[in-house]
Amino acid sequence: MNTAALSPAPLSPALSVLDLVPVRTGQTSAEAVAASMDLVRLADRLGYTRYWFAEHHNMPAVAASTPPVMAAAAAVQTERIRVGSGGVMLPNHAPLVVAEQFAALEALAPGRIDLGLGRAPGSDPVITALLRSSGPTADVERFGEHVQDIMALLRHEGATIRLTSGETYPVRATPSATGAPTVWLLGSSDFSARLAAELGLPYVFANHFSGAGIDQVLALYRDGYRPSEAFPEPRTFLTLNVVVAETQEEAEARALPQLRSMARLRTGKPMGPLETVEEAQAAPLDTLGQQMVEDMRARWLTATPGTAAAELRRLAGRHGVEEVMVVPVGASREDEGMTTTAGRTQTLSLLAEALGTPAA
Template identity: 60%
Template sequence: MALALSVLDLVPVSTAQTSADAVAASLALAQRADDLGYTRYWFAEHHNMPAVASTAPPVLIAAVAARTSRLRVGSGGVMLPNHAPLTVAEQFAALEAIAPGRIDLGIGRAPGSDPVITALLRSSGPTSDVDRFEQNLLDIRALAGDGATITINTADGLRDYDVRATPAAAGIPEMWLLGSSDYSAHLAAKLGLPYVFAHHFSGEGTGRALEIYRSEFRPSERLETPRTFLTVNAVVADTAEEALARALPSLQNFSRLRTGTPLRAIDTVEAAAVAEVDAASRLVIDQMLERWIVDAPEAAARRLTELAQTFDVDEVMVSPSAASRESEPRDRSPGRERTLELLAARLL
């Protein structure tokens, strides 16, 4: 089957890097993805995590759009509870003006952090909340398009007030709804939006969510039929042994998150190889290995194709999670670049 490939980037930070190094490495990775023929490149919004530097997707999107010529660039996603809808609409209207026809606005319902950080993000002014999520989506779609008219109370009584996100680009960003629960599948179907289930994050419930989305889908002005793709964590190397060695640091870090162990930057390959791992963490790592694609090129390409067939999609978005070795440059991610190269050589 013909299979398009895309990239989800959390801008991982290793113990050998500064966060500035990690950003430089991701910008280089995006340029490589553009050269290789990948379809889109998305940044995820996370906050206050030492291993993740993707706190501001719109800024990173602008940087990548300026350095690439073909890739669609977007958010995977903007966590809407942290932001006022008008702010999101204005940021992505500006991005669409910078890179016309190449901007994706992926929106999620989770805050992407802990309650303290969420409160700090909201402290500067009115923001959306989870209860108003559906209305906020509609507001963003209107504001980024033809605009909206609101009624305001003035000294002379009620009057209409026209609002539109500016700069007004020739087009509008393509809005996607992201989620890891049935709620998002129902809502995306109701609003006629493209939808992506976070298979890379949970690995469970993907089939059910996609069935809900497809069976309940209502055509909209911008989308006539359901549209979705699959997300998966991937580490691909020239040998299966090297792939596992490159994956282990990220797997260990994910296990810390799942077991409540204090988080830190991602270890190098060498440090992870000698790290002590308790039984609870080992169980989490083994479970993740069942869902991640960690393999040599031919086997990895075959498994990705089989996953796409299982969930009836023609696009797979990989989150390249290969860690670096101590001898490698700090402002590049050779392991992640190699993952993209090996998959592209066999699937694109």
């Protein structure tokens, strides 16, 4: 296939996607995955830069538990977009296993793989204990050490370990590697920002999850950055929850199910599949839940295409970035198909159309 003929017009700012693979009422996990594969194919056609999958466990509304598997599926169905993790929660995994998985992905889609690494468990304490039931793998205290281990294992020459006997032993994530994934550090505090600056790595602050302190953390990363061969300059982008529709009313309706789900999570209420728009509109929240919805709504971008494009350009300029990673959180209506994701498709399509047009 002639990929040059498929190259879309550049977007300004560049756009990327973070996908949690949401599972709605009545939808199976197979259908949810099919819907996300439909969405990544669309993002590829529209000119999005990268498409990352998150790692979350034991959540009724989230099917993204294994980013390497999802990234592999996405890689074989796309032509040009970068795919990867946003991120792999390193304390849950042995560094060698992570390196091997992403080395295999790099062999599958050379030059298109991103390995985003985070420190959070991606679930509650019970599931965290189950994930580490065979013993600690990459405990939080050794996060920086294990990030460097993964980077060494991914190199063509691999790493060398010293055995208790004093002998050295070579270890590689894959034989005869010709390239390696791009490693990103992710975080919602200053720890990963400091580490990324020290190691000369790209860094992303989880603004979509916790926007508090973004200016201070990005300044800390940029001011303390130590240039590396691969990245002589600091590199970061903005993440944001986004819903775009033809009308403001429709955008707010599509945002409501995810807002309500986040409010339940943060108030300790039982979780279930993601509601449809109609379900969310039919069941009022209590006072605390409604207040949380309103507080979160103020930090999300829920708008019509022109307004959304202008706001994304404003935010990119304010934070000094050339790329925005959107978390498309638009929900589905009851009469919309299970193997597609209408609210999210609409968001990506309208955003690409609006941002592909030069600002007035």
